[in-house]
Amino acid sequence: MKTLYTSLKIFLFFTVLTGIAYPLIVTGIAQLTFPAKANGSLIVKNNKIIGSELIGQKFDGLIYFSSRPSAVSYNPLPSGGSNLGLTNDKLKHSVDSLRKQFAVFNHLDANSAIPSEMVFASASGLDPHISPEAAYLQLDRIASARKLSGAEKINLKKYISSSVCYPQFGLLGDGCVNVLLMNLELDQNYGQYSHFN
Amino acid sequence: MTTQDFIQIILFFAVLIGLTPILGNFMFKVFTGSKHLMSPLFGWLEKLTYKFSGIDPDEETNWKSYTFNMLTFNFIGFIFVFFIQLFQAQLPLNPANLPNVSWHSAFNTAVSFMTNTNWQGYSGETTLSYFVQMIGLTVQNFVSAATGIAVLLALIRGLARKTTNKLGNFWTDLTRSTLYVLLPLSILFAVVLVGQGVVQNFKTYDTAQTLQGVSQVIPMGPAASQIAIKQLGTNGGGFFNANSAHPFENPTPFSNFLEMLALLLIPAALTFTYGKMVGSTRQGWTIFKAMLILLVIGLTISLYAEYSTNPIFGNLHLMEGKETRFGITNSVLWATATSAASNGSVNAMHDSLSPLAGMVAMINLMLGEIIFGGVGAGLYGMVIFIIVTVFIAGLMVGRTPEYLGKKIQKFEVQMAIIAVLAPNVVILLFAAWASVCSPGLTSLNNSGPHGLSEILYAYASAAGNNGSAFAGLNANTVFYNLTIGIGMLIGRFGIILPVMAIAGSMAKKNITPTSAGTFQTDNWLFIGLLIAVILIVGGLTHFPALSLGPIVEHLLMNNGITF
Known part of the structure; x- marks a missing residue:
């Protein structure tokens, strides 16, 4: 039981860390440093996305x-x-x-x-x-x-x-x-x- | 091939060899608990992990508890990923409104990511929500790789320690691998990838009005963060269906170079860590050399096959399923590396490779994913082959086999043979079954010998926990989802359990001091023997099947025959 309990807690911890915090941190840095590329290198003409x-x-x-x-x-x-x-x-x-x-x-x-x-x-x-x-x-x-x-x-x-x-x-x-x-x-x-x- | 092609290949290997001791030494410090580069940055996170989870980092356990902790942790990961797929429509972060995943596909995917395989029966952009990709899959990308490292560390301690039953603490090894190795490298790598054009956002899919007046939906998502760890953790599961051939996943030749390097980096560096931990870097480099030689042999055959002409297509370059920006050389280098490293990401479609190049990839899977192999997994798989080699060499000279001063006895050899056989049983039995039953055959995209290759590749990929595919095979069926799922489980734990048992039994033994009669395991003679054993075991097991698939296809192609 102790193992199960420990597993659950550390799994929750790593889910928050690598599943939520990690992608959010990377998104934050990416949107600050390379916003156009992070958003798909879109080509916009007259407010329309061309591709x-x-x-x-x-x-x-x-x-x-x-x-x-x-x-x-x-x-x-x-x-x-x-x-x-x-x-x-x-x-x-x-x-x-x-x-x-x-x-x-x-x-x-x-x-x-x-x-x-x-x-x-x-x-x-x-x-x-x-x-x-x-x-x-x-x-x-x-x-x-x-x-x-x-x-x-x-x-x-x-x-x-x-x-x-x-x-x-x-x-x-x-x-x-x-x-x-x-x-x-x-x-x-x-x-x-x-x-x- | 041009000079530029050769320079790219040499540069790739030079950078890999150069980084091996640097990262290897860093990981040595991390895993032995010394002070290192990342301690000031993430040390508090390590303490927080232990505090939150109620772990005593210094409490060491025997091999059974270590294994039990690992299995429990993996099982929870499986259950979680399985259920969030079944209910993704009711969960947040699903801007494309994707429906719930079928039970058999969810089972397959959950097993696949938990076992570090990342076989994908589904297409990412049309099947899984951002929620599942991030909170389910990205997490498994980290912890499945960390699990592989943890098992390797237990084995190393078994070899390096004497007369003890303590193999370390699974939670500590898991935490340190994740926090100090995988996470910092991934953050750095992900940002560099975005700089090359990989997307990283939470937008809904954009719709473009193309120049010819058609609308084109452009998928989005937090791709860079997942791609960084899928390469570094030898996972290989793409954010998009085309994996690293997709321009959003691998936009430039430079991103391609880095992704290719990332997929071999940690497995290569671990050989150095191994050497330091068992007290002789020569032992580590010996393994590294054996792996590198096997990789280069495969690469040479593949390049020869891909640059050859054949009567069907004349002197056209074989660009089917390849991207213009990478060309043939980078596609073949990637295919060889990804199949050797148990990564499984692709930048070209393996189904459309020439028969011999496809066969090299298949052989890399069938040899047991030990040519660098998965993070941790490749090296513990290689140690299994070392045990078999030492045993055979011992029989030949008539003395008790020893490795690193430890006697190799009946129990270790039995366990090693189980670990060698488990994946091969999966490949041969399941492939035989699939090639004679209708649910197996209706999924084929190609007929003739190439159809058999598609089936063989699928089970070799499952058993080796690789995850790449001859993707023409429609594997998202009940039959394939279940058999491949079971194959991945046997391929992972059918090796881990015997490895842990060997670790436990080795730890108890005393270390015999080296003498003039000791059989050396760190010279070229041993490298030759090791490679011979690997090729003989692999060859004897798989040559008959390969001759009915890729070999006969190669001969037919050279006679201009199509199906």
Whole structure:
């Protein structure tokens, strides 16, 4: 009985300490030091939340950089991947058709090399990034859909190379560009989605 | 692979090796009750814990009372987590209005977090309220890790002390591990994670209007505080379903580096603590080297498999289930580390790994989670293998086996064999059952040999208290929730009980002084023997099953065959 009683008391103590005090202390410090990040790195325009810088969105329009394939269609409830094994028929077919689709959509040669992340679904289903190579391949298609001048197109190309965010510290991770941030830039400079639809 | 990939890997191991003696020495001071860095900061909390709970910190107990205290404490944790899930809709802090959890899922989750497994049959963001995640799960993340350390400390005292039956005080070990090691590291780590973009708030889920005019619900919550301890405590249970692949859980390559380091940090440092406590840091480094070698062998095979091409996908990089910001190298390094460390968090979907890389992760689970392993648990599991190795070596040279001056006799070997067999029985019997019954088979997401891999992985993960998954398997069914739940219990306590019995019996023995005839357990010969024993035991037990799953899948894939 003494053991049970001691267990209950110390369990209660640790529940208050690690279950209540600890998250509250961390929340307090986080909200003071990094409020924007602690609250989801949200992008707000005209008092409306457009999205989070960290959470990918579905982009399949001609005027936008496309995002990666997602097993959850960029709906975060819940996040996740396809969980298909490499010997799964479904995966093989999906890769084949995504490869063709990407080539046709971007007016590329049928057998041109396509960056792998554009034909494979991400782990979270919310991957906000693509590789810089994948962005460059989409440049011509976006320029013609948005009727950009030659100079504007060169600027856009420069913009892609200036927005490569990783490797972090020049060392960690693979090269990436953030799709949502690039598309926001497109909208700001060359007109919004509603103008084209 | 590029030079940058190699530099990242080398940097990772260099930092890990560098931090091992620093943290190991700090923990030595904490666990032996000397003055240390954290005493002025949290000393009052330790005293308050004892006062509130009515504990005499200096009262030591024998192995039976120590075990009984631990079991009672764990049982209360289980009951609490089980019931708050059943009634979460009636409890506060549920802004997403999530309904009550089913009884079998609640059972599975309660066992899972109590045993430091953190297997998740559910999706965090659509199943559990902030209340359950914080007050239920975060607490278990701390105390289940502290329980692992406590068992290890009892075993160390059994080895280091002589002719006594006192193994220490469970409450003191639990309190010190939590207050001085897990809590300060977690607070620091959580704040750094928020700085990288991990969310930490109590807001309701936000709704965004995307650029293409669709609405997207953005989940929120106190994630950073849970993620810090889930990595440090080798728990691995994610706040969100995608775990550390989720951009809110692991936003940048730097957060990824730190989370990966955190999941190996304490198990690695404990080898140093072990060495100091048994009176020879060489003994600790010997274990560290054996673990590191096994880890690097696995990593090499995985990297080779993931960077190879195959006829199905040509020369595409295998990015299915991987995040762009991490790329292949960081995903494979994480997969190897998390399966070795009994952590179980993932930054890539293991189900979509190439067959051989998936197999390496599976083998790490099947060897008994002793390659660094769970906090405390990995090292006491490794000591079991050391006992078996010393015993076999003793048979070969024909003298009584000894470890650290203690004679290894019939009772210790019997207990060690029970601890080796318990998890393997779970893996083989349950996996065999699931692969021939319809409730087992209808949950599969992949057919062909990969389907068997999904089942094998699930029970290996349960038995090793790892918690990662080939997540295509729909495990949130009565069949899987119950069998995996039972598997986790056997995998945890089927090892802890024999370990405690060994601790008790070793403590009673006298220490024989070293002589010219003593079999040395701190040199390269012993490291080689130890690794051989581990691989032979694991190989003999699991090779047949592995050959029907990942091995045959690898061969079929190289012939371009799909299912």
